[in-house]
Amino acid sequence: MTVATGPADLLYSEVEEELRSSVRALLADHCPPEAILTRCEGPVPYDPALWRKLAADLGAAGLQVPEALGGAGASLRETAVVLEELGRSAAPVPFLGSVVLATTALLDCPHEDGLLAALAGGERTAALAVPLSTAPGAVFPATVRVDGAGTLNGRVTSVAEALVADLLLVPAIGPDGAALYAVDASAAGLTVARRTSLDLTRPLADLALTGVPGRPVAVGAVAEAALRRALLTGAGLLASEQVGIAEWCLSTTVAYLKERTQFARPVGSFQALKHRLADLWLETVGARAAARYAADVLARGDADAEVAVAVAQAHCGAVAVRAAEECVQMHGGIGMTWEHPAHLYLKRAKADQIALGTPGTHRAALARLVDLPAPVAG
Template identity: 75%
Template sequence: MTDLLHSEVEEELRASVRALLADRCPPEAVLARCETAEPYDRALWRTLARDLGTASLAVPEAAGGAGASAREAAVVLEELGRAVAPVPYLGSAVLATTALLALNDGDGGDGEAAKLLAALASGERTATLAVPLSTAPGTGAFPAAVRADGAGALTGTVTSVADAAVADTLLVPATGREGPGLYAVEADAAALAVTPRTCLDLTRPLADLTFTGTVARRLAGPRDAPAALERALLTGAGLLASEQLGIAEWCLATTVAHLKDRRQFGRPLGSFQALKHRLADLWLDVVGARAAARYAAGTLATGDPDVPVAVAVAASHCGELAVRAAEECVQLHGGTGMTWEHPAHLYLKRAKADQIALGTPDRHRTALASLVDLPPPAA
């Protein structure tokens, strides 16, 4: 059983990240940036990844990292969710880094994976996994959208890739004559088109990638690529629950503060019993989500055999909770919550986008049913 309480080191990490985000990423700053030509805050990402070292948390010291674990990464993601921070942490420090960690560098890579991993850990470069953000773990099927020829050139299109707009390197699952492989493509490569999509979440833009004979470096072949992809998706789904928890915590705290201050009929809105009940129910669900998200992170950190079950529980519960918490935040703020100037809509959009990302709650519940030998949920 993993410890669901944070250690002193984890609390210090939380305090550092929260202080940075409070100073550099307040809601008004996110609102001002989200519809500009630069929705990502590159300066904040450099500070977060390089100066605070959060990009290296899951990377062993021998590989140039901090030698921490998924638990520390979950702490960071919870704070990023609380701030809806427009930084590519999920794509680079979670999905891409986990895929590289899973690779056997001796399988046709000539150490390329290790070099790229060290660059990501140092914050010098940013990467993302070139799969649709909606891709769920546990499907058992290797993506077939991109083909690799005998020379390693890639052809095909991948839609709705998160963090592709700011990635220096793309990790592309592709199938060639030898079978599945994982390839590295530089973002400035010729014959690569990165097309932004109109998406719901303005703080995590998506893009389509089109490869037309694009030069790539193979990092892994059939022996390692499928397992690396699956590990990245499973880890991403498990840690995304912590981001969803952070969203829900912000929405609950902000709504409680509003109902304490806002008065109607000479009384604070929070004194009305019906609103108390709604907030009490939400608080109980947040407590449950905190336990589920931290347990998932703990199993990922230790390589516990219970990882698939823990991830399915956390992803299914936290995905729905974040949306409900954001909806309550909008509704209980009344007319203010419906305005563009209030940040509640950013949290609702991030929560809804996260609910679809890396598998929907229904998809994870179906996976959970098979893992614990229960009949799948009714359609």
């Protein structure tokens, strides 16, 4: 990854706004809240038809993949715009796991043009086999090991998007140390079991591997760097999804309070509610700035990337949760029902707050990065 420095551009380009418009229109047509609620009652909430349209027809799966490999040759800024819209609609698609985490890891793996082209074209869907709670900078996982026969054995819990992935990127400890293995999801000896997860639109799964064949795509320092970059990129861009969640909650609540009346007045005219909404708007604007800065420095390979990601995740997760809580509360009784989609956003916001490192984890990382000493106990 190249290292660049320079001023950040937090504004959206014309291309980014056009991309936003296309994604929003697609989601409005194919991903209404009632459809998401219906899918959540089934065994797997993912929408394969929507995923094909988003990944292949719209080309969102290959945004950060070079044009020579069938991608769009764009940057992580554009990927972040898509995540904003997916957060705004709580869309049940494996974008974070396949396009952000797995694809980013493969971009640092040599000689993997074929896999990247398949992912960019939407022909395959991948998942990075690490617990979704894994934070950037974590120790390379050692729960999966390679035996003398070259097969993988072990267990990985709470993997996002594994239920719909046909390719798994599995970190494992092999004869040469850390390595990333490409594993076919239909391989013998691999069991993928869904587990109960808070976010109904992004279910988790546990992987059990017993003598599973795999192909190493990166070994040693290359594998460690690929995983580290994937987790850092995932955490940074997840902030954009959290901004999308907060914006939907805020705009939906404002619209409802304009229509809901009490004592012959719109509820939104009450001063106490105005103050709460104004505070939430300010927090959302601040979260957008943090998320945009993280996406920009990641796209440019700026040396400030780790700091930017830590700031974004320390802030945006809490804002998304607060916006969702306010959405539920200000909708009153209807906000507490299954029929209203507010609970989907609250659950995703809370799950996102835990994903790829909690705000506390990122605050601790930020303190180390800027050399801020911990408080001295009295």
